[in-house]
Amino acid sequence: MTTGDYDHNVGSSSGSARPGSFHRRLLIETLKQALRLAEAMVEKKAIDPVLLEVTDFVSYGDYLLIATGTSRPHVEALVEACTAEAAAQGMTVLNSEGRETCRWVLVDYGEVLLHVFQPNERGYYDLEGMWLDAKPIEIPGAEPSSYPAGFVAS
Template identity: 45%
Template structure:
């Protein structure tokens, strides 16, 4: 009677290495504070995009809509005042002169205050479609 082929014995496996502890997400509270500051000034469609691992220059984008250029300036000003009161200073700001898209950079978090037309045209949510997101209300 012919011998049956047997599967080779599996090599003993090494014990699994413990998972490295996840680094604390220090930018998320900043993103949420920016989102809430925008809501204080009646920003609409406030969305937080988690771009960690998708870009090297930020962890979160906070995107919000203003109904007018004047409101965009008021939202950006209030975001800056709120963050400054929490001891968080901006790295830079751009777009105040036009008001259609004001960008306030806090390093790990970038706030985008946009009028409806600019938000639709630039479609940051579409551009960063792979980013997990949540709406803040």
């Protein structure tokens, strides 16, 4: 699904908490920002990046961007790439957690929430499994996720 294809579907769910054309325009702009962050992670070789629209389920954000880094330096590089891209887009970091250990880093950009995990943590917390009803958004250049719902790393 491309951003252009998404323009016609965004916010159209009958259960949307924030319907209307203004919200659709805002959501489309936020989607473009989220896709730019995702593309920055793809360039840094993120493992299994996933972008989920959660607009109909939560009030604190519209998109979850989830990815895996292979090591602490890789997680740091992914987070830094997103932070640099977000700054270039005028996005603000509202909060950030987990950078001390880089096992699971959460960065809150407002309407886009970034989760970057090391492999064991991603499998253990299984955010994709928690958000099975969320709408997945295709990330250009990314390989489809190999993490099945309910996956727990040993």
